Amino acid sequence: MELVNPGIGLIFWMTLAFGTVFFVLAKFAWPSIMRALKEREQHIEEALQAADLTREEMKKLKIDNEKLLKEAKEERDAIMNDARKIRDKMLEDAREKANEEANRIVESARERIENEKMAAVVEMKNQLAKISIDIAEMILREKMKSSQAQTEYIDKLIDEARLN
Amino acid sequence: MAYHKGISFRTPITILFIWMLLTAFLPLNALSGEEQAHHEAASHEAEKGGFNAGEVIIEHIVDAYEWHILSLGEFHLSVPFPVILYDEGQWHVFMASHFHHGHEAYKGFEIAHEGKYKGKIIRKAEDGTEIRPIDLSITKNVFSIFVASALIIIIFMGVAKAYRRTRKHAPKGLQSILEPLIVFIRDEIARTSIGEKNYERFLPYLLTVFFFIFFNNLLGIIPIFPGGANVTGNIGVTAVLALFTFFITALRGNKNYWMHIFNTPGVPWWLKFPLPLMPIIELVGVFTKPFVLMVRLFANITAGHIIILGFISLIFVFGQSSLYAGYGISVISISLSIFIFFLELLVAFIQAYVFTLLSAIYFGMATEEHHHEEQH
Numbered sequence: 001m002e003l004v005n006p007g008i009g010l011i012f013w014m015t016l017a018f019g020t021v022f023f024v025l026a027k028f029a030w031p032s033i034m035r036a037l038k039e040r041e042q043h044i045e046e047a048l049q050a051a052d053l054t055r056e057e058m059k060k061l062k063i064d065n066e067k068l069l070k071e072a073k074e075e076r077d078a079i080m081n082d083a084r085k086i087r088d089k090m091l092e093d094a095r096e097k098a099n100e101e102a103n104r105i106v107e108s109a110r111e112r113i114e115n116e117k118m119a120a121v122v123e124m125k126n127q128l129a130k131i132s133i134d135i136a137e138m139i140l141r142e143k144m145k146s147s148q149a150q151t152e153y154i155d156k157l158i159d160e161a162r163l164n
Numbered sequence: 165m166a167y168h169k170g171i172s173f174r175t176p177i178t179i180l181f182i183w184m185l186l187t188a189f190l191p192l193n194a195l196s197g198e199e200q201a202h203h204e205a206a207s208h209e210a211e212k213g214g215f216n217a218g219e220v221i222i223e224h225i226v227d228a229y230e231w232h233i234l235s236l237g238e239f240h241l242s243v244p245f246p247v248i249l250y251d252e253g254q255w256h257v258f259m260a261s262h263f264h265h266g267h268e269a270y271k272g273f274e275i276a277h278e279g280k281y282k283g284k285i286i287r288k289a290e291d292g293t294e295i296r297p298i299d300l301s302i303t304k305n306v307f308s309i310f311v312a313s314a315l316i317i318i319i320f321m322g323v324a325k326a327y328r329r330t331r332k333h334a335p336k337g338l339q340s341i342l343e344p345l346i347v348f349i350r351d352e353i354a355r356t357s358i359g360e361k362n363y364e365r366f367l368p369y370l371l372t373v374f375f376f377i378f379f380n381n382l383l384g385i386i387p388i389f390p391g392g393a394n395v396t397g398n399i400g401v402t403a404v405l406a407l408f409t410f411f412i413t414a415l416r417g418n419k420n421y422w423m424h425i426f427n428t429p430g431v432p433w434w435l436k437f438p439l440p441l442m443p444i445i446e447l448v449g450v451f452t453k454p455f456v457l458m459v460r461l462f463a464n465i466t467a468g469h470i471i472i473l474g475f476i477s478l479i480f481v482f483g484q485s486s487l488y489a490g491y492g493i494s495v496i497s498i499s500l501s502i503f504i505f506f507l508e509l510l511v512a513f514i515q516a517y518v519f520t521l522l523s524a525i526y527f528g529m530a531t532e533e534h535h536h537e538e539q540h
Contacts, residue, residue: 003222003225003226003399003466004399004462005399006398006399006400006403007227007284007299007303007400008298008299008300009248009298009299009300009301009303009306010227010303010305010306010398010400010401011400011403011404012300013300013302013306013309013310014306014309014400014401014404015404017306017309017310017313018309018313018372018376018404018405018408020313021313021316021317021372021376022368022369022372022408024317024321025316025317025320025368025371025372026368026369026372028321028324029317029320029321029323029324030320030324030367030368030371030372031368032324032327032328033320033323033324033327033346034350034364034367035327036327036328036330036331037327037343037346037347037350039331039332040331040332040333043332
């Protein structure tokens with residue numbers, strides 16, 4: 001039966017054709033294809049590794065950045081704190097100084113008022129004394145108009161002096 | 165999205181299945197009543213020499229000196245190939261068209277119509293015995309092999325060029341279609357079966373044999389010229405491929421491999437001496453391995469061709485009894501043969517894969533370095 005009976009011619013040509021295809025492809029096609037595939041795989045591998053490395057570095061960088069940012073923030077806070085303290089102190093100082101000045105002014109004003117008052121009181125006393133003496137003089141003058149009254153009064157004074 | 169709900173009508177298999185269901189009822193009507201009687205009569209007629217499906221199918225799957233494309237009445241369109249014969253110390257080269265489709269003799273040679281050399285070129289000796297000259301003719305299958313070989317060389321040289329050009333970049337076009345297959349053969353077949361150390365030496369052969377079988381299988385499925393020849397379903401072709409695998413295995417076999425055959429370790433001594441039972445079994449195995457490769461590929465591809473041709477022949481078998489029966493059965497036949505065509509597409513890949521995988525496994529056995537005693 002022909003179906004399972006191989007023909008010599010076909011075997012011959014098949015060997016030739018397949019041999020040629022095998023030779024040509026093995027010499028010119030497969031090596032460059034395999035090399036290119038390998039190269040590309042290596043390339044991809046390297047690229048992936050590089051990507052991993054970069055990611056790692058990015059992570060580190062990010063951490064560094066965060067640290068830096070944190071430090072900067074802390075520093076800023078510190079500076080702000082100091083500034084606030086200084087401002088508060090300055091305000092406090094200014095207030096104290098103003099108070100002192102005000103107190104001093106009030107004190108001196110009060111002193112002056114006291115002095116004026118004292119002077120006024122002395123003046124008033126002097127005036128009063130003068131008026132009293134004047135009044136007393138007038139009264140005496142009135143009373144001692146008669147000689148009798150003068151004698152009487154002298155007597156009385158002598159009496160009082162005797163007693164003493 | 166609405167069209168994703170329920171049965172998906174978009175898959176080709178579903179459509180095919182529904183078509184087959186719908187068409188299955190048609191021929192039943194066509195075959196009812198008197199048609200049945202015609203049909204029975206026709207089968208008798210066929211035996212007498214009407215349409216002989218068996219003959220037609222065998223004619224299609226065996227080799228031929230001409231490529232018959234179509235016949236219209238008396239007009240035959242076929243491509244003749246050169247006949248190359250070596251007979252009694254002389255070369256004869258002429259076109260197969262001189263035989264006038266096997267009806268005439270030329271230079272004393274003719275195509276046998278029956279007997280041992282049916283369909284082959286013979287020379288009738290004076291006493292009437294048929295002598296078969298050494299026949300190196302370019303036949304249908306040889307021509308098809310040449311076409312496939314040229315196609316493979318053109319495609320892979322182009323792809324290789326593309327690889328040299330693109331280098332580290334992504335594959336494009338044809339390259340991206342073939343790359344998964346190439347990588348698959350390298351990683352899944354060669355690497356796993358042969359091992360990391362030796363696989364690169366066998367890769368060119370494995371790749372060549374895979375694509376050679378795959379391309380020829382696919383060309384065999386295409387029913388129009390220059391496809392459709394039953395190349396990988398020809399035992400001569402598969403024998404050559406199997407022999408390549410056999411010789412490579414034998415030539416690359418290391419000390420371990422031959423030791424394993426002639427002095428199998430881990431086997432009781434009385435199996436080797438005085439009667440060398442194990443060596444004989446192992447040696448037979450060396451030859452059965454490529455033999456199995458040869459038969460498997462041949463049988464699978466031939467079977468596919470026979471099934472498709474059988475379904476198509478059904479149309480003509482029924483058509484002989486009644487035109488309507490022929491039309492009716494054609495719906496089933498075409499549906500089924502389309503189904504088989506899809507199956508054959510799968511088989512084309514699977515058989516190429518199996519041949520390559522088994523070759524790789526044999527190479528792996530031939531180059532194995534260490535023996536794991538627990539395996540025996």
